[in-house]
Amino acid sequence: xxxxxxxxxxxxxxxxxxxxxxxxxxxxxxxxxxxxxxxxxxxxxxxxxxxxxxxxxxxxxxxxxxxxxxxxxxxxxxxxxxxxxxxxxxxxxxxxxxxxxxxxxxxxxxxxxxxxxxxxxxxxxxxxxxxxxxxxxxxxxxxxxxxxxxx
Numbered sequence: 001x002x003x004x005x006x007x008x009x010x011x012x013x014x015x016x017x018x019x020x021x022x023x024x025x026x027x028x029x030x031x032x033x034x035x036x037x038x039x040x041x042x043x044x045x046x047x048x049x050x051x052x053x054x055x056x057x058x059x060x061x062x063x064x065x066x067x068x069x070x071x072x073x074x075x076x077x078x079x080x081x082x083x084x085x086x087x088x089x090x091x092x093x094x095x096x097x098x099x100x101x102x103x104x105x106x107x108x109x110x111x112x113x114x115x116x117x118x119x120x121x122x123x124x125x126x127x128x129x130x131x132x133x134x135x136x137x138x139x140x141x142x143x144x145x146x147x148x149x150x151x
Contacts, residue, residue, distance in 0.1 A: 027140060
């Protein structure tokens with residue numbers, strides 16, 4: 001499996017989905033199934049000044065609502081930029097979800113300058129994410145933004 005192939009498959013599924021909700025569900029499922037080092041895959045949506053957990057696959061998360069001033073997810077939305085954390089135990093912003101989680105990548109889903117939500121991925125491996133993951137997820141986030149803007 002190559003990242004460009006996966007990117008094309010997910011973007012096509014997002015754009016062909018009949019609803020934004022199904023587009024998000026398909027995204028989460030395709031990423032979780034096709035990238036085994038993606039231990040937890042979820043999408044948060046902006047609701048006021050909080051991120052609200054949408055579709056996800058992985059262990060249940062206690063963080064169903066995250067204020068923008070908390071956690072790595074809040075920082076990514078606030079700063080409007082992708083954040084990769086190689087070792088969550090060394091980052092004071094990390095909101096612990098699972099004792100097994102070692103690294104995280106958070107990619108904002110943006111329409112223009114507005115954050116609509118974000119893709120949040122955890123891995124049980126330290127330094128699990130690299131530029132290939134960043135490019136993949138940012139491409140998918142752009143496709144999701146077109147669907148979420150229609151909500």
